[in-house]
Amino acid sequence: MLRPQTILIPLVALVLVAGCATKKPPVSAPTTQVPPPAPFPGANQSGGTTTPADRPPAPPPVPDTGAVTSDPLADKSPEDINSNSPLKPVFFAFDSDELDDVARQALNDNAQVLKKYSTWVIAIEGHCDERGTAEYNLALGDRRALAAKNFLLSLGLSAARIKTVSYGKEFPFDPGHTEASWAKNRRAQFMVTAKQ
Amino acid sequence: MMKPYLPAALIVAAALAAAPTARPAAAWISEPLQSSTQQQPPPTQSQQPTDFRLSLVGAGTQPKVGLPDFTVEGGDKDLADATMTLVNVLWDDLDFEKEYYLIPRKSTASIPVVADAKSLPFDRWKEIGAEYVIVGTSKRIGDNLDIEFRLVGVRDDIQGKEVFSWHYGGSGCALKNARFCAHFISDDFHKKTRGVDGVARTKLAFSSDRDGARMTGRQISGPGPGKEVYIADYDGANQMPVTANRNLNLAPAWSPDARDLAYTSWVSGYMDVYVRSLFDAKPPTRPAGSDNNVENGLAAWSPDGSKLAFASTKSGDWDIWVVNRDGTGLHNITNYPKAIDNAPTWSPTGAQIAFTSDRTGSSSNQIYIVGADGVGLRQITFGCQGCDRPTWSSLNVIAYTAGAGPGHDIYAVDLNNNNRTIQITDGQGSNESPTFAPNGRHLAFVTTRWGKEQVATIAITGKKDTLKRVTEVGNNRYPNWSHTPGGQ
Numbered sequence: 001m002l003r004p005q006t007i008l009i010p011l012v013a014l015v016l017v018a019g020c021a022t023k024k025p026p027v028s029a030p031t032t033q034v035p036p037p038a039p040f041p042g043a044n045q046s047g048g049t050t051t052p053a054d055r056p057p058a059p060p061p062v063p064d065t066g067a068v069t070s071d072p073l074a075d076k077s078p079e080d081i082n083s084n085s086p087l088k089p090v091f092f093a094f095d096s097d098e099l100d101d102v103a104r105q106a107l108n109d110n111a112q113v114l115k116k117y118s119t120w121v122i123a124i125e126g127h128c129d130e131r132g133t134a135e136y137n138l139a140l141g142d143r144r145a146l147a148a149k150n151f152l153l154s155l156g157l158s159a160a161r162i163k164t165v166s167y168g169k170e171f172p173f174d175p176g177h178t179e180a181s182w183a184k185n186r187r188a189q190f191m192v193t194a195k196q
Numbered sequence: 197m198m199k200p201y202l203p204a205a206l207i208v209a210a211a212l213a214a215a216p217t218a219r220p221a222a223a224w225i226s227e228p229l230q231s232s233t234q235q236q237p238p239p240t241q242s243q244q245p246t247d248f249r250l251s252l253v254g255a256g257t258q259p260k261v262g263l264p265d266f267t268v269e270g271g272d273k274d275l276a277d278a279t280m281t282l283v284n285v286l287w288d289d290l291d292f293e294k295e296y297y298l299i300p301r302k303s304t305a306s307i308p309v310v311a312d313a314k315s316l317p318f319d320r321w322k323e324i325g326a327e328y329v330i331v332g333t334s335k336r337i338g339d340n341l342d343i344e345f346r347l348v349g350v351r352d353d354i355q356g357k358e359v360f361s362w363h364y365g366g367s368g369c370a371l372k373n374a375r376f377c378a379h380f381i382s383d384d385f386h387k388k389t390r391g392v393d394g395v396a397r398t399k400l401a402f403s404s405d406r407d408g409a410r411m412t413g414r415q416i417s418g419p420g421p422g423k424e425v426y427i428a429d430y431d432g433a434n435q436m437p438v439t440a441n442r443n444l445n446l447a448p449a450w451s452p453d454a455r456d457l458a459y460t461s462w463v464s465g466y467m468d469v470y471v472r473s474l475f476d477a478k479p480p481t482r483p484a485g486s487d488n489n490v491e492n493g494l495a496a497w498s499p500d501g502s503k504l505a506f507a508s509t510k511s512g513d514w515d516i517w518v519v520n521r522d523g524t525g526l527h528n529i530t531n532y533p534k535a536i537d538n539a540p541t542w543s544p545t546g547a548q549i550a551f552t553s554d555r556t557g558s559s560s561n562q563i564y565i566v567g568a569d570g571v572g573l574r575q576i577t578f579g580c581q582g583c584d585r586p587t588w589s590s591l592n593v594i595a596y597t598a599g600a601g602p603g604h605d606i607y608a609v610d611l612n613n614n615n616r617t618i619q620i621t622d623g624q625g626s627n628e629s630p631t632f633a634p635n636g637r638h639l640a641f642v643t644t645r646w647g648k649e650q651v652a653t654i655a656i657t658g659k660k661d662t663l664k665r666v667t668e669v670g671n672n673r674y675p676n677w678s679h680t681p682g683g684q
Contacts, residue, residue, distance in 0.1 A: 125416070139538050
């Protein structure tokens with residue numbers, strides 16, 4: 001139980017372990033800072049159609065870490081995988097959850113990766129640009145994530161490995177206020193959340 | 197892996213429980229002054245205006261009131277400071293409702309302050325156009341203020357008459373919480389002299405990223421910080437967080453008794469509705485039925501507090517669902533396939549629910565009303581661009597967001613008046629997510645007019661001089677106005 005005197009602790013120090021009866025030392029910040037994923041230099045900047053040339057380049061080769069395994073990616077933690085992910089984001093037109101040819105190709109590629117690494121459990125995040133209202137975008141983001149998930153299921157992946165989550169317009173990838181930024185923000189993004 | 201729900205927020209609740217709004221009413225003093233010679237109070241305005249814009253009268257018909265410093269009995273500095281706070285807050289509270297025209301205190305600072313209504317310098321007050329002057333005295337009893345409050349006539353026909361005389365004190369007027377004492381006096385004065393339910397003791401809840409802490413518990417692709425639920429007094433004072441889980445916590449909604457908050461949180465890795473008490477340390481409940489294959493969000497309390505309406509993908513697409521607060525009685529009330537039904541709000545009686553739907557086509561979000569039992573659907577807006585976040589007032593007006601984007605504005609449709617629609621905000625910045633004050637006379641909303649997203653309040657008239665900024669720090673979204681005075 002929480003004792004009344006705990007009230008006086010500043011908020012930042014109020015990170016206690018659930019169910020613990022005694023005060024723990026304050027935890028000031030996450031101990032591991034996860035760098036944001038690499039930017040999407042080729043994200044669709046015109047808003048309408050997308051050409052393959054606009055797509056983000058293939059992920060750089062994974063450096064040889066000297067591990068004995070021949071596939072370093074197989075041994076990486078979800079955090080390390082996500083920091084330089086082989087899973088490509090999928091971009092959408094304004095107020096749309098439709099998958100164009102480029103999006104389907106990216107999803108095909110992602111499906112190959114997920115078939116190779118069959119232990120990965122992923123969350124598909126649906127995101128929106130800032131133009132729509134906050135409430136509507138929570139729903140639209142879900143539609144985008146679902147569109148990507150359903151396409152992956154059609155390629156034979158197991159639903160048990162794929163969760164979806166909408167973040168609406170709460171987490172823009174690019175904080176700018178132009179179409180170039182918005183195009184990067186209208187996305188479904190693939191995060192490895194666990195290994196089975 | 198998910199981290200356990202951090203109970204930090206619960207401690208905030210305990211702090212809240214210790215806040216003055218939660219104090220027992222015992223020893224509270226609000227009574228007529230013994231010496232009172234009550235006269236006819238200023239006229240009460242019409243209770244049911246046919247045009248809701250006229251529910252706020254223009255400056256020309258508001259009685260003009262001066263509020264000078266109160267006379268402080270004794271040389272106690274704490275008392276003097278608390279009294280000054282009380283007078284300044286009282287000025288803001290009385291100005292907020294626009295029932296009276298409050299003469300700016302700067303322009304009356306040179307007029308001598310008197311304790312006795314009979315010796316007011318009436319000529320000086322008449323000179324600046326005052327019709328009434330508030331004469332107050334303040335003394336200390338224990339740790340509390342003891343206030344005598346008189347509204348005295350200045351106009352020739354009522355000169356020197358005490359039209360309202362009241363005594364306030366006790367634990368509700370603690371020296372260290374003079375703001376609350378002022379709020380109480382303002383609400384009491386508005387009720388007794390104008391028949392108006394003021395909102396000075398109400399609170400706002402909203403989501404804020406001001407803490408800047410990165411999301412924890414799960415990796416997020418975007419670089420943004422988490423958002424916590426905050427609460428504040430209606431005027432922006434006393435802002436404090438009620439969640440502290442470093443995740444995404446949005447769309448808080450006050451229960452009608454202002455003791456619980458429902459909000460939408462991603463703390464488990466997916467969107468779900470959480471309900472927690474502000475007055476005990478119990479962990480939040482999840483009445484929408486947590487399921488990591490389903491997203492539940494944007495909950496709204498029924499007026500009697502027994503049910504929640506919320507948006508959910510339980511059926512495979514977004515519908516409006518209703519559930520009892522204990523999680524029983526879950527049912528789908530819109531059940532329309534392949535459309536986004538979203539952002540529910542209850543009618544004042546609880547008989548109906550308004551919501552948005554894009555069922556007539558993508559990019560065509562319109563507002564609909566349906567019975568709380570799912571029967572009697574009707575469309576309220578037609579051809580509205582980007583319609584979102586309806587909020588249904590006690591005066592039977594629905595305010596909402598609209599605009600093709602990127603900029604939006606707040607509009608309102610008067611259901612008493614052939615659905616006549618007016619624009620509330622004036623195109624400065626983008627304006628979103630309105631929420632009505634319990635008396636239906638004010639809106640809180642999100643605006644980008646000052647740069648980042650900030651919560652502001654404005655009168656339903658939309659008059660520029662009623663715009664007030666509530667938040668200053670970080671980005672702040674999804675305001676929700678409490679129904680009743682907090683903790684009363």
